[in-house]
Amino acid sequence: MMQRKSMLSYLNKPSRSAYFFVAPSILLLLVFNITPLLASFGLSVSDASITLNQISFVGLDNFTRAFSDARFLNSLRVTLVFSLLEVPLQAFGAMVIGALMVKNNLWNKALRAVFFLPVICSATVIGIMWRMILHSNVGIITYAFSLLGFGKINFMNSAQTTIFVVSFLSIWRSFGISAIIYVTAAQQVSPSLYEAAELDGAGAVRQFFHVTVPSIRSTFWFVLMTRFAGSLQIFDIIYVTTGGGPNFTTESTVTYVYSRAFSSGGDMGYASAMSMVLFVFIMLVTILMYRRMIREG
Amino acid sequence: MKSLSHRTFGRAIAFALAMTLLLTCLSSAYATTAEPITIKFWNSFTGADGDQLVELVDRFNQTNTDGIKVEMDISANFADQLTSALAAGTGPALVLMSNAMRYQYDGYLQDVSDIFTQTGMDKSDFIQSYLDYCMDGSAMYLVPFQIVGYYLFWNKDLFTAAGLDPDVAPTTWDEYAEFAAKLTDATKNVYGSGLCYNYPYQLAHVIQRFGDLSVTAADGKWQANFAGNEGYEKFLVTFKKMIDDGVNPVEADTDPMMMAGQIGMTVSGPWITGGLDTADIKYGISLLPEGEAGDMNSVEVLGFGVPTVATDAEKAAAYRFIQWWNSEDANGTSPALEWATNNGFPAYTYSVQAMDSYQSSEKLRITSSADPSAPTDFFVDSRFPDTGIMLFDVLAPLVQRIVFDNTDVATALTDAQTIADGVVARYNQ
Structure with missing residues (x-):
């Protein structure tokens, strides 16, 4: 009960509650944009087969x-x-x-x-x-x-x-x-x-x-x-x-x-x-x- | 008539009850061994043949008594979908793929060579050269499903108009070029030959008749055979001449022209017959003319594969489906026979080829008339892991340079050799 109350008071500030509202978008961006981008960068410096079962670092x-x-x-x-x-x-x-x-x-x-x-x-x-x-x-x-x-x-x-x-x-x-x-x-x-x-x-x-x-x-x-x-x-x-x-x-x-x-x-x-x-x-x-x-x- | 005593009657009733109980137990025990199971079946049959596949899979689901349900997913993005799934450790229990494609999934397909002992399917009924295509040493990674060959199709009416016998196809490539020139009629927009500059599968089947395989094994190493290949040179010179003379159109897709009665001869697969029949074109089919490289039966074998993600139970269910596909029912037909007769692809088993309904189809008789012991390799030695790269990265650019850049044939072949050497070197390491 106390925890819930403190959480609510924490989110009561507009600047903080804003994070709460944008969290779903950030999560989606992370999962569907940022992660694939990082994965793509990781692959670009690798020798990777189509099924990704053999990956080795090859630099540039x-x-x-x-x-x-x-x-x-x-x-x-x-x-x-x-x-x-x-x-x-x-x-x-x-x-x-x-x-x-x-x-x-x-x-x-x-x-x-x-x-x-x-x-x-x-x-x-x-x-x-x-x-x-x-x-x-x-x-x-x-x-x-x-x-x-x-x-x-x-x-x-x-x-x-x-x-x-x-x-x-x-x-x-x-x-x-x-x-x-x-x-x-x-x-x-x-x-x-x-x-x-x-x-x-x-x-x-x-x-x-x-x-x-x-x-x-x-x-x-x-x-x-x-x-x-x-x-x-x-x-x-x-x-x-x-x-x-x-x-x-x-x-x-x-x-x-x-x-x-x-x-x-x-x-x-x-x-x-x-x-x-x-x-x-x-x-x-x-x-x-x-x-x-x-x-x- | 001697009446039964109460005791004897009682014993008979007890025996009957015991037998009934035993039979009930046995049947329920049998039922519990075949626990319901659902397997995923992925393939890329998005065309009209896909509808037939759906129908056959539905029939299996409705009729099989083993509690097996096959959930089929047909996707145009089959390769991308399978790649992503396998990389993530998931995926289907059954797939349909080309032998040429299976090397991309090296390590992700199970050895299915035990299917014959597990299901009782007769291995000797399968045409050995097609089975060989699916094997690597003693391991087998695909069970044949469809044999994709290319054949010569010709328009009989155009043959007659050109003064050629409408029932006689050219038997050599020199004759092909000669017929093509006779068939061409620029005033009627008719071309004698319908080879496409950007259709590597078609071109490969033809060019290998001239100059044999582009990659072969020598001293345990892969070797590319472009530079100095007189057969390839002859094909390229012939093709270029036909284009320059207006005998062959500069086209990436000549099927619509064949269906419009504007092409005298073309090289294609059985799928073109549907369009030709609809367009009411009177056509003939024959095996491809033989070239300098000798008799060959180049085909691509598509087969059932079981990915490594499939459990033992799923693999057994997949085997059951494959067995059903190849089993004759009480009406004397089988899914394999229906598939062959409806789609025009030659059967891969002797028993299906011998069936009356198969033999009654002229198309199937012709497409199955190749010598089964002739080499079946398609463009490269069938054990070479990457047919695709030789088709799309070496053959297609080679032909297009000749057609569009007017590059000297010998130079183009030397350049193709350089690219091919790079490819084979990777697999020689």
Whole structure:
């Protein structure tokens, strides 16, 4: 009884009871984020088989190996190219589309739903669907292009163009979520700003550039940051559509990490080392963008 | 008629009661030896064949009198799931996996070579070359479940249109290339050959016909055979020429084209027949043409395995399930037979291959027509622990460099040898 009383009085201070309320979140973070991260770091300095039954410490050997592995370096390049294609197009494109769907009328609501549909579809379904649609011989879009006189375009099997196709698929899939975020942000902009701009003779385009864009800058940085982090981890769409081909021109870092860990070799130590390299890169990019977002906010 | 005395009648009743009691005790004693047990059964059969597997497992659960319940978990992430479970010291009592995959779980699979003595299954009924695939010395780690081979499929209508006999398949690879050229009709979007540049399983079955196995054992050490392999060189030159001539499309997946009637010949497994039948394509099947490397029956053997986490009781229950799978019932059928006839995979036992319903299937007759004593190794010596890495890290890049980079074939083979040497060196240590 005494113990319970002293416990209650201890927790009575707001600063202390706060710990009590955040404890579940901290516990979940520890179990599902911090522990796997530490385990991954442990594996990255080990020679570990897929079943982890043989583990030996190898120091930084896996990291040295990674930076002399042409396929890993190629995967970093592919990931970067993919991100540079996907992120700006998505961040700016979604902003424009979002600005066109700000008003809460029926038409805009329907459009938002249409844009959001791919977000709730599984990557596997999307991948298989697009693989068929863009198939070099039986794809409907390929056929349509050939009718328009473009010849037979091999969208999914060209070492020069497939990376662009995969980037497009990724944009198509996650575009809706970015657009909805922009819509929500734009709806928070005070109508008086638009009224004032209108009185000053600004048309819709000028209102977009001089009122909407400056008002949702922090949202823009948020979208940029989350999309960049997401695109650097791209896996599912590539795995389902091209498997990293043709000739590794779409093999992202995570796809390569997966193949090292599970498809062939079962080299968990090496796969973890490559994951750590990617993790550090994503963390640095995220920190830089986060700081910018806070400044803008 | 002499009437029974009261004493004799009483003795008869007592005897009858005693016998009834004895029989009751015996039957209850038998029932208690078969205590109910549930075993987990994991595999990756996520396709239509998975539905059939579910149906068969349900049938076992409903009909077996040993109190065994098989709880099946079919997962597309089977490998990840099994790896995590085994690393954590848990997992299923029964799995289905490829022989090529089993080396990844070295030390996590039990020796199941005693299944024949424990269940009474006839070992001599199993085709020895398939059993050999599952063995390591005297130990056996998998019991054959499915034999995955690749075959030549051709479109009979396209053969007729090209002036070829629709019932005669090419018997050599030179003939294959010749037929493919005749079958190609760019105006109708028809390609003679449907080999995929990024389908290592298909490519491996073909390339080994030209240049034999990519990894073999020599003087107790593994040896890679890429550089200077004339057979491989011939295949790569032929494949590249077919692509450059527009005879073979630059495609990672030609099955939809085969089903659309745009491919004259392709190399695939029995699973393609479902799509071809649905698309109403008139097709022929044959064994793969023989190449310079001679007669071979390259297959991948999928089998039942019992992980080390299974207890003795669970292992016995798993054995019972495997026995049931291979046992003929009163109707003259067995799950193994049903599986073979429904999915088109050749049976691994002589008894199933001899059954009428099996023999009545032309597909099965053809896929089972390979010489069972011909070498069954698939791309590497079947004892080499890592088929996957040779397929995905050596063969796939090799072919893609030829197709997309226009790399000189000899140079590409030398580079492939360097990568393969690194792989085998790891296993030679």
